Amino acid sequence: MNILVIKCGGSIINELSESFFNSIKELQNRGYHIVFVHGGGPDINSMLEKFEIEPVFEDGLRKTTTEVLEIVELMLAGKSNRSLVHKLESHGIKAVGLNGSDGGILTGDYIDEQKLGAVGEIQQVNTELFGLLFEKGYCPVLTPISSTEEGNKLNVNADMAAGSVAKALSADMCLFVTDVQGVLKNGQIIEKLNETETKNLIMDGSIHGGMIPKVNTALSVLNKGIEEVMIVSGKDHFYQGGQFIGTKFLQEEGVFQ
Numbered sequence: 001m002n003i004l005v006i007k008c009g010g011s012i013i014n015e016l017s018e019s020f021f022n023s024i025k026e027l028q029n030r031g032y033h034i035v036f037v038h039g040g041g042p043d044i045n046s047m048l049e050k051f052e053i054e055p056v057f058e059d060g061l062r063k064t065t066t067e068v069l070e071i072v073e074l075m076l077a078g079k080s081n082r083s084l085v086h087k088l089e090s091h092g093i094k095a096v097g098l099n100g101s102d103g104g105i106l107t108g109d110y111i112d113e114q115k116l117g118a119v120g121e122i123q124q125v126n127t128e129l130f131g132l133l134f135e136k137g138y139c140p141v142l143t144p145i146s147s148t149e150e151g152n153k154l155n156v157n158a159d160m161a162a163g164s165v166a167k168a169l170s171a172d173m174c175l176f177v178t179d180v181q182g183v184l185k186n187g188q189i190i191e192k193l194n195e196t197e198t199k200n201l202i203m204d205g206s207i208h209g210g211m212i213p214k215v216n217t218a219l220s221v222l223n224k225g226i227e228e229v230m231i232v233s234g235k236d237h238f239y240q241g242g243q244f245i246g247t248k249f250l251q252e253e254g255v256f257q
């Protein structure tokens with residue numbers, strides 16, 4: 001079975017192009033079973049603003065108080081997930097929306113409760129439901145909300161959640177769909193990146209903000225043996241004539257699995 005995990009950024013859910021959906025259908029026709037994991041940072045921020053709560057980020061992760069967690073879940077499950085599922089279905093792609101914490105799909109633990117509040121990292125992924133949905137031709141569409149073994153909800157960065165799902169499924173491919181064509185330097189797309197080059201771009205500030213968790217997750221997925229890991233745009237064609245367009249992550253030369 002060919003499995004593709006697609007992380008769909010909150011930055012792009014409302015701007016996905018027709019060619020994005022065509023690419024998804026083409027990949028399904030080529031035999032790929034697709035799991036979507038999505039973000040929703042802008043949706044969360046706009047609701048926080050309505051409640052006059054200032055968003056606070058530490059190293060790209062949202063500080064998540066009990067009050068913020070309620071809004072995060074409300075917006076991810078109630079808005080971002082609904083939008084993506086609706087768009088997929090209206091393009092003829094069978095999709096089922098799930099909160100990551102449903103059915104024990106994403107189980108995690110706190111990263112640093114003192115510093116970040118209810119922010120987690122995934123420790124286990126229950127992939128059973130995916131198999132059932134794939135059998136009937138549905139794409140699971142997951143929020144990055146997870147829960148602890150005790151049942152406490154956790155807010156997980158969506159790039160990291162997608163990476164954990166890709167690793168758990170030993171996916172053939174993991175794509176990070178965002179609002180830029182890939183990793184850029186001086187406005188130009190970088191088509192191929194290895195770990196050293198990526199770290200250097202973070203160090204010199206060329207890669208910053210929301211791109212940091214994305215490239216770090218991309219590298220960690222690559223290091224788990226998933227060969228095709230890319231950052232691509234949801235605004236343009238990301239797949240044409242069997243070729244992907246974006247930034248592809250490559251193992252360092254001389255490094256073997």
Ligand SMILES: Nc1ncnc2c1ncn2[C@@H]1O[C@H](COP(=O)(O)OP(=O)(O)O)[C@@H](O)[C@H]1O
Binds near residue numbers: 008184206207208212
């Ligand atoms: N080197 C870079 N190349 C491209 N985008 C970058 C880079 N460094 C930072 N970014 C920023 O990262 C953003 C994508 O991350 P983010 O906003 O978190 O998107 P998403 O919601 O898709 O996860 C881009 O829109 C851009 O502003």
Ligand SMILES: CC(=O)N[C@@H](CCC(=O)OP(=O)(O)O)C(=O)O
Binds near residue numbers: 010039040042044155
């Ligand atoms: C812990 C943490 O930061 N969680 C993220 C989850 C959503 C997300 O990652 O959305 P994007 O993909 O749009 O950035 C947040 O609260 O914004």
